[in-house]
Amino acid sequence: MTREKATLQNPAFPCPQEILNRQFLLPMRFYSFDSSIRSGQILLDFYLREDIEELFKLILKEKFPVQSAIPIAHPTFHWNDELSMEANNTSAFNYRHISGTSKLSNHALGRAIDINPLQNPFIKDETIQPKDAIYDTDRPGTISKDSFIVEFLKDKGWVWGGDWNDRKDYQHFEKP
Ligand SMILES: [Zn+2]
Numbered sequence: 516m517t518r519e520k521a522t523l524q525n526p527a528f529p530c531p532q533e534i535l536n537r538q539f540l541l542p543m544r545f546y547s548f549d550s551s552i553r554s555g556q557i558l559l560d561f562y563l564r565e566d567i568e569e570l571f572k573l574i575l576k577e578k579f580p581v582q583s584a585i586p587i588a589h590p591t592f593h594w595n596d597e598l599s600m601e602a603n604n605t606s607a608f609n610y611r612h613i614s615g616t617s618k619l620s621n622h623a624l625g626r627a628i629d630i631n632p633l634q635n636p637f638i639k640d641e642t643i644q645p646k647d648a649i650y651d652t653d654r655p656g657t658i659s660k661d662s663f664i665v666e667f668l669k670d671k672g673w674v675w676g677g678d679w680n681d682r683k684d685y686q687h688f689e690k691p
Pocket of ligand 1: 687
């Protein structure tokens with residue numbers, strides 16, 4: 516996507532222009548689950564681009580599989596986080612609330628990233644998102660507490676949703 520298209524306003528929930536202006540479109544390459552190399556893009560706060568650029572160099576080197584990385588404004592998703600999760604899409608910026616609340620998510624600032632939602636679901640009580648997801652740390656593309664991804668990002672000051680006690684958000688990392 517061009518930066519212009521990746522930073523299109525969501526008509527249903529417009530984002531302050533100064534937040535959109537901070538978003539950086541980072542290109543990357545990664546191994547997919549079929550072992551082919553694919554390219555993708557992550558839209559995130561420009562201040563965090565180096566952390567995520569380095570992370571994806573490691574992800575490529577370790578051959579950690581990633582399904583896709585398409586900015587949420589793409590017509591496939593139309594800013595819908597559920598559609599993005601169901602497609603197992605990795606993404607960062609999305610001007611939206613925390614699911615089930617009226618509080619802005621760190622994704623709304625481009626300061627959070629979700630990686631392989633299908634292998635790394637959000638779990639709270641009986642709720643699992645995306646639905647039908649299974650968290651099994653033996654499967655490729657799954658992030659566990661001893662994963663190089665957790666180690667690398669925590670070292671850079673990021674928080675992992677897999678460490679939370681009231682809920683688990685294994686796909687989610689944020690640096691508020
Ligand atoms: Zn998230």
